[in-house]
Amino acid sequence: MAPDEPPKLTLRERKKREARRALAQAALRLTLERGLENVRVEDIATEVGVSPRTFNNYFSSKEQAVCSVVVDRHEGMREALLARPEGEPLWESVKQAVIHQYSREGEPDRAYVARIRELMGQLMLRGEFLNAHAAVERVLAETIAKRVGGVDHLLCRLMASSVESAVRVAFVNWFMTDEPLLPTLERLLDELAAGMPTLTGGTDRKPEPNTTTTPLGESLC
Amino acid sequence: MAPDEPPKLTLRERKKREARRALAQAALRLTLERGLENVRVEDIATEVGVSPRTFNNYFSSKEQAVCSVVVDRHEGMREALLARPEGEPLWESVKQAVIHQYSREGEPDRAYVARIRELMGQLMLRGEFLNAHAAVERVLAETIAKRVGGVDHLLCRLMASSVESAVRVAFVNWFMTDEPLLPTLERLLDELAAGMPTLTGGTDRKPEPNTTTTPLGESLC
DNA sequence: CACTTTTTTGCGGGGCACGCAAGTTTTTCG
DNA sequence: CGAAAAACTTGCGTGCCCCGCAAAAAAGTG
Numbered sequence: 001m002a003p004d005e006p007p008k009l010t011l012r013e014r015k016k017r018e019a020r021r022a023l024a025q026a027a028l029r030l031t032l033e034r035g036l037e038n039v040r041v042e043d044i045a046t047e048v049g050v051s052p053r054t055f056n057n058y059f060s061s062k063e064q065a066v067c068s069v070v071v072d073r074h075e076g077m078r079e080a081l082l083a084r085p086e087g088e089p090l091w092e093s094v095k096q097a098v099i100h101q102y103s104r105e106g107e108p109d110r111a112y113v114a115r116i117r118e119l120m121g122q123l124m125l126r127g128e129f130l131n132a133h134a135a136v137e138r139v140l141a142e143t144i145a146k147r148v149g150g151v152d153h154l155l156c157r158l159m160a161s162s163v164e165s166a167v168r169v170a171f172v173n174w175f176m177t178d179e180p181l182l183p184t185l186e187r188l189l190d191e192l193a194a195g196m197p198t199l200t201g202g203t204d205r206k207p208e209p210n211t212t213t214t215p216l217g218e219s220l221c
Numbered sequence: 222m223a224p225d226e227p228p229k230l231t232l233r234e235r236k237k238r239e240a241r242r243a244l245a246q247a248a249l250r251l252t253l254e255r256g257l258e259n260v261r262v263e264d265i266a267t268e269v270g271v272s273p274r275t276f277n278n279y280f281s282s283k284e285q286a287v288c289s290v291v292v293d294r295h296e297g298m299r300e301a302l303l304a305r306p307e308g309e310p311l312w313e314s315v316k317q318a319v320i321h322q323y324s325r326e327g328e329p330d331r332a333y334v335a336r337i338r339e340l341m342g343q344l345m346l347r348g349e350f351l352n353a354h355a356a357v358e359r360v361l362a363e364t365i366a367k368r369v370g371g372v373d374h375l376l377c378r379l380m381a382s383s384v385e386s387a388v389r390v391a392f393v394n395w396f397m398t399d400e401p402l403l404p405t406l407e408r409l410l411d412e413l414a415a416g417m418p419t420l421t422g423g424t425d426r427k428p429e430p431n432t433t434t435t436p437l438g439e440s441l442c
Numbered sequence: 443c444a445c446t447t448t449t450t451t452g453c454g455g456g457g458c459a460c461g462c463a464a465g466t467t468t469t470t471c472g
Numbered sequence: 473c474g475a476a477a478a479a480c481t482t483g484c485g486t487g488c489c490c491c492g493c494a495a496a497a498a499a500g501t502g
Contacts, residue, residue: 060344063348089421090420090421090422091416091421123281123352126352127284127348127349127351127352128348130351130355131344131347131348131351134347134351144420148420152419152420154394154405154409155412155419155420157390157393157394158386158387158412158413158417159417161386161390162382162386164386165379165383165386166379168382169375169379169382173375173378188375188376188379191376192379192416193416193421194416195312195413195414195415195416196312196414198373198376199311199369199373199376200310200311200312201310201311201369
């Protein structure tokens with residue numbers, strides 16, 4: 001077996017990562033068990049054996065801790081996408097990367113799914129959850145840009161954003177209906193790649209640039 | 222002068238709506254002026270002339286109040302989409318509906334844009350902002366479903382979701398670069414409808430299955 | 443004008459997030 | 473090695489937020 005894990009990272013760094021991981025995990029576990037409103041920061045901290053104050057050195061809110069799992073995914077996503085062969089069509093690469101990433105994550109587990117379903121009712125979480133997805137989206141956009149060679153950053157963001165849309169929709173469908181996640185995901189990505197012909201009823205579209213200059217907006221967005 | 226405004230809605234209802242609107246507006250105005258962290262609930266309430274406690278009868282957080290403008294859009298979006306002619310291709314209808322909705326909103330105003338840019342840095346807001354978009358997304362999905370005749374609800378959600386993605390991306394681009402919003406929006410929606418050919422470089426895609434069964438983990442999504 | 447229904451408000455409680463200033467490690471270096 | 477430097481943890485105190493509750497005020501009803 002391997003002799004010593006050569007600690008590339010200073011002991012400090014390892015401890016830090018471990019603490020963060022432990023806190024996130026505890027937060028998620030407790031939340032799934034009791035529901036977010038019945039988990040105090042103190043509980044999470046105690047579970048891990050640190051002071052409540054320390055919790056806030058790592059996360060600025062409970063919600064953030066619970067959702068940090070989602071954020072951590074961006075790393076894997078990035079690697080998976082960059083690992084795809086050079087000549088492969090972009091949509092195929094993205095699809096495979098996404099599927100790869102979600103394949104390596106656990107088995108559904110009934111009770112677990114049920115809990116998640118409840119969790120998503122928690123508005124507090126939804127905001128942070130979406131926020132986390134937005135973070136992944138960013139990384140994905142960058143990676144796509146790198147992959148296609150830095151053209152049109154706007155479109156890269158659009159693609160990343162709609163891919164994450166597909167993921168979210170598939171995910172929601174999964175825990176609401178118990179249909180398997182991956183097939184749905186695959187299907188949705190294919191639809192995206194084709195402009196959703198199934199819905200729009202064929203290919204009668206006209207890519208005709210329309211340059212109408214209309215007034216603009218006020219309000220937040 | 223006009224005789225009597227026939228108050229379809231009981232006086233009560235009007236007051237309620239007005240209060241809500243006033244609170245949201247005050248919240249947004251103050252936040253744009255000073256930044257969210259320098260606005261207390263008390264300030265907003267005082268501005269409108271109600272007690273702080275009353276604020277929480279309308280909104281469960283400052284963030285929610287600020288972002289309620291976004292949520293209110295779903296109504297207009299729904300109407301605009303349903304108003305499109307019957308035979309029109311779906312993507313065209315959606316595009317026009319979205320553009321219509323965003324056309325009817327006020328003038329940009331430099332300083333205003335700058336403020337918004339800052340605001341989006343506020344993480345507190347981003348979560349609620351995305352949440353608001355999610356609400357719009359829901360309504361949009363339903364409306365699309367109604368429009369196409371209730372087929373495949375999953376795809377409707379995907380479409381709604383990716384349309385909102387386009388809106389968000391266009392919006393971010395707008396306040397980050399000062400490029401006009403509507404043309405960008407239009408372009409992105411066209412790209413979506415065509416499967417983003419500009420990025421993917423044409424239509425040469427070939428499905429190549431890759432079955433990597435990797436270990437399992439557990440995570441939120 | 444009494445009577446009902448709905449909304450507003452004050453009060454109080456439980457928590458959360460964070461700045462600050464000690465304590466405690468870990469790391470660096472002479 | 474051993475002491476100074478850098479980084480992390482912790483307790484404490486503060487300000488604010490969200491909400492339940494019950495009394496007061498306002499709007500609708502006949």
